[in-house]
Amino acid sequence: MSEPLVLGIESSCDETGVGIVRGTELLAHAVASSVEEHVRFGGVVPEVASRAHLEAMVPTLEQAYAQAGLDVSDVDAIAVTCGPGLSGALLVGVAAAKALAVAHDKPLYGLNHLAAHVAVDQLEHGRFDRRVAALLVSGGHTEILLVDDIASDITMLGTTIDDAAGEAFDKVARLLGLPYPGGPHIDRVAREGDGTAIAFPRGLTAAKDAERYRYDFSFSGLKSAVSRHVQHEQRMGRQIDAADVAASFQDAVVDVLTRKTVQACRDHDVDTLVVGGGVAANGRLREMVLARAEAAGIEVRIPRPGLCTDNGAMVAALGAEVVARGVAPSSLDLPVDSSLPV
Ligand code: KG4
Numbered sequence: 001m002s003e004p005l006v007l008g009i010e011s012s013c014d015e016t017g018v019g020i021v022r023g024t025e026l027l028a029h030a031v032a033s034s035v036e037e038h039v040r041f042g043g044v045v046p047e048v049a050s051r052a053h054l055e056a057m058v059p060t061l062e063q064a065y066a067q068a069g070l071d072v073s074d075v076d077a078i079a080v081t082c083g084p085g086l087s088g089a090l091l092v093g094v095a096a097a098k099a100l101a102v103a104h105d106k107p108l109y110g111l112n113h114l115a116a117h118v119a120v121d122q123l124e125h126g127r128f129d130r131r132v133a134a135l136l137v138s139g140g141h142t143e144i145l146l147v148d149d150i151a152s153d154i155t156m157l158g159t160t161i162d163d164a165a166g167e168a169f170d171k172v173a174r175l176l177g178l179p180y181p182g183g184p185h186i187d188r189v190a191r192e193g194d195g196t197a198i199a200f201p202r203g204l205t206a207a208k209d210a211e212r213y214r215y216d217f218s219f220s221g222l223k224s225a226v227s228r229h230v231q232h233e234q235r236m237g238r239q240i241d242a243a244d245v246a247a248s249f250q251d252a253v254v255d256v257l258t259r260k261t262v263q264a265c266r267d268h269d270v271d272t273l274v275v276g277g278g279v280a281a282n283g284r285l286r287e288m289v290l291a292r293a294e295a296a297g298i299e300v301r302i303p304r305p306g307l308c309t310d311n312g313a314m315v316a317a318l319g320a321e322v323v324a325r326g327v328a329p330s331s332l333d334l335p336v337d338s339s340l341p342v
């Protein structure tokens with residue numbers, strides 16, 4: 001059989017994404033983001049995101065058809081994110097996918113958002129030919145995954161026990177008076193600072209946590225430490241050195257992310273690491289993951305930024321793998337699951 005032609009729809013958070021792929025070839029990649037509408041709230045408002053998905057869904061589908069020069073009637077299957085994510089947001093994508101599946105008599109595949117974040121790398125760097133590990137870091141998730149088969153065999157090795165990595169960036173940016181989403185601003189401001197200036201805590205790295213939380217993360221203590229530092233400086237009447245605070249915070253996050261991920265690769269005999277999610281754009285993370293992975297003989301694969309953040313191409317990419325393996329489609333009463341496990 002030739003490579004499956006799949007339409008993918010993503011709506012789990014604030015991006016309405018539609019992608020079309022044939023196997024590992026990217027044919028269309030259209031994304032509408034509602035991030036601007038959330039700026040004044042300092043974070044994603046589920047109700048606002050859902051309404052924005054409703055408004056953006058049809059135009060984004062049409063944009064994708066135009067890019068690929070084809071129509072939904074041409075595809076072999078329709079894939080959609082059914083979790084994890086915001087329920088109301090997921091419902092919009094799933095409802096759209098069901099409508100298209102019924103109207104055009106196409107099989108429907110409800111897929112996992114985290115698996116899709118990993119699968120998208122195949123559009124850029126080719127099919128995985130062995131077990132890989134993945135570090136997913138965004139505003140909504142922080143996971144280390146072990147991927148034996150992208151379509152059917154993924155194990156979550158670790159996750160955050162409180163805030164997601166991107167969420168920590170956003171909260172600390174706010175403390176420093178930087179706009180939402182704060183990650184890119186911290187990244188920029190930190191370039192002028194000294195990452196060793198302030199010794200911020202590295203969550204869940206103490207010996208007592210080594211067993212239970214070997215691959216897990218915690219960023220809320222770090223955020224509180226930054227907050228205490230800022231308040232202390234203000235009380236002392238001192239000017240806050242935002243660059244040093246940003247750089248020291250960023251180093252603390254990146255140190256733990258990279259240390260635990262490389263440890264997971266070593267423990268599981270993995271020599272290929274995929275990094276995805278919005279925080280994968282972070283310059284310091286890229287630098288440190290490359291250095292530490294290289295030192296451990298691990299090849300790092302990071303898709304281009306537009307494929308790291310939420311998009312429909314990643315869902316289509318996973319859909320193509322699932323279809324190629326002859327997996328049975330989902331039923332038309334496919335539910336959404338805001339905390340769907342991998
Ligand atoms: O994947 P994404 O676009 O959306 C989801 O959260 O699913 O990720 C957005 C997150 C935000 O928290 C944002 O602050 C963070 O990724 N981010 C960054 C950078 N660019 C985006 N964090 C650190 N450094 C960056 N350069």
Ligand code: ZN
Pocket residue numbers: 113117138140277309310
């Ligand atoms: Zn995501």
